[in-house]
Amino acid sequence: MTDKASLTRSAAYASIATALFLAGLKLWATARTGSTAMLGSLADTALDLVASIATLVGVSIAAQPPDKKHRFGHGKAESLAAMFQVILIALSAAGIGFRAIIALIEGQRTSAAEEGIAVSVIAIGATLALIAWQRHVLSKTGSVAIRADNVHYQSDLLLNAAVIAALVVDQYMGITGADPLFGLAIAAWLLWGAWGTAREAVDHLMDREWPEEKRLKLVEVAARHPELDSLHDLRTRTSGTRDFVQFHVDLPGEMTVEESHEIIERVEDDLVAHFPDMELLIHIDPVGHVDEPDNPMAEKDEFDRLEKE
Structure with a gap:
């Protein structure tokens, strides 16, 4: 098992343990307080548990080496796990929102605010x-996959803070309807987080190009090698990771295979040193070769810009 695989699995196990601990606490607190916001937080934690288990499965599969049927590895299993989380988050948000609307209509109040606040403080820690x-x-x-889990748990900080605020406003300030309104806000926040996670996971599944900054950094490193001025x-x-x-x-047509191989091998070593988790494939064309006109992805303009700077 690689160091990265060990780290991702440790994060997934930590998520599962945390979710189990918090689910037990919040189940007790929900029964004590009757708070819709606390119920929403409990539902979110229960889904955290399921999502964390899915994350563990995803990172475990992604860590497997390439095989005969998956020559590029299993990295997209992480994105699939992230999409599974998105579905769970969306369902949770819908349920919390529905429950909050019912509580708002019926004018429900909360109780045992001290216990609910104490549980939320422990959950935040x-x-x-x-x-x-x-x-x-x-x-x-x-x-x-771990990033999706991280975003979800960051939202939990807000969720727990919202539960505390809802209990304080409802119990100590006597403002009816505050608790379900906080519940609706929690549902909206969950949906927003799910949208952001879904976008990133879909980008990976659809093989989206690197962010422009990262892509330009690769070009800048490549530009240090004069042999790559025609990249x-x-x-x-x-x-995945x-x-x-x-x-x-383009390399001179009269260059031997051995000479061109030495050049490309040196370039590969340098690029992989700067991008250690990269699998690189370089194709050599003879100087003067013209690519198909419907393929406008030449990087010459970026090289020209770098030379002027």
Whole structure:
């Protein structure tokens, strides 16, 4: 098992443990307080548990090496796990919103605010500890599944704060309807988080190009090699924690295979040193070769810009 696989799995196990602990606490607090906001927080934590299990499955599959049927590896399993989380979050938000509307219409009130607030404070502390570990894992792996889990748990901080506010406003300030209104706000926040997570997961599944900043950084590193001044047909994508890059480069037609191989091998070593999780494929064209006119992805303009700077 690689270091990255170990880290992503540790983050998934930590998420599962945290969700189990918080679900038990919030189940007790919901029964004590009758709070719609607390119920929403409980529902979110229950889905956190299911989503964290899905994340564990996703990162475990993604960590498997390429095989005969999956030559590019299994990295997209992380994106599938993230999409599963999105579905769960959306269903949770719909249920919380419906329950909040019913409570608002019926004018329901909460009780036992002290217990509910205490549970929410404990939940905030446990969630902060989990988020800190997830961010450490993300800095080392860039896992899209762990990032989706991290975004979800960041929203939990707001959810727990909202529960505290709802109980204070309802119990201590006597403002009827505050609790279900906070419940509706929680549902809206969950949907917003689900939208952001879905966009990133779909980008990975659809092999979207790297962000422009990262792509330009690759071109800048490549521009240090004069042999690559004709770099064109650059394609980039990300799958799980792995990056895939390919491009064409023109070399003199009279150059031997061995000479061209030495040049490309040196270039590959340098590029992979700057992008250690990258799988690189370089195609050599003879100088003067003209690509198909319907393929306008030449990077010459970017090289020209770098030369002027």
